[in-house]
Amino acid sequence: MGVLPGGYWDRAGRLHREFELATLTGREEELLAGAHAAHPAALVTEVLSRCLARLGDISPVPPEVTRQLLVADRQYLLLRLRRATFGDRVAADLVCPWPDCGRRVSIGFSIDGVPVEEARERAPAHTITASDGTEIAFRLPTGADQEELSDHLAVNEAETLTGLLARCVLRIGGQDGPPGREAVAALPVAVRAEVEQAMRERAPSVEQTLEAECPECGRTFLAPFDVHRFFFGELRTDAGALYREVHYLAYHYHWSETEIMAMTRDRRHTYIDVLADAIEVLNGGT
Ligand SMILES: [Zn+2]
Structure with missing residues (x-):
């Protein structure tokens, strides 16, 4: 059993955080082996739906729910799933970035040691008052947003970020209903930055940078750790x-x-x- 760093709000406004995972079986490996690598977010939705035995009092957990989980909750579940299936120790092959070393080294780390930051404020929606006085309501990014935007990310990152904001901003000022993409794109740059910062601050997070010590030269360095890439790279059996x-x-x-x-x-x-x-x-x- 575990507890999500964020949590899932159902339609009735109830928060679900406790979960139980089953381990991956050959069926999931088959799914991963045959899946299209271009849609990792959709794959995460499917794998989590199959492996989450329970979320709060939701059991089984359908893809419609795992898709609506917060980005960090999904990353957290993938890490737990990896641990439940293959254990806590991970060996990563990296190249030491110190220019006078540059050797290929194998670094071991523990999944339990990956820092996870819980949500500081839990709510289905959040509201801030921007510095120009505009009140803006938003929700936090989910797997559904990643699925929807993954096709665009490769094309244009700035467009994707606007798209994400347009999906997550629920209301601007006294307007009724979602503002739509144009209204979000028209927000002053400073206000937009404030909303983005507020989203980051309220979202739980899974650390995606590892501090590693090079066994060859003894110095430490920071290595990027992409949960999705790690998980699928390791599990992709042919x-x-x-x-x-x-x-x-x-x-x-x-x-x-x-x-x-x-x-x-x-x-x-x-x-x-x-x-x-x-x-x-x-x-x-x-
Ligand atoms: Zn080194």
């Missing part, structure tokens, strides 16, 4: 290897595909190792 493993276990143990795909990767590999040992003993004995 589908061919997965199906060979399933075939191998089915052939020797006569288990069904469904049974084997429901196992975690660790468990599958344990059986494969046991089998390899047994086969070696058999061959050695003849």
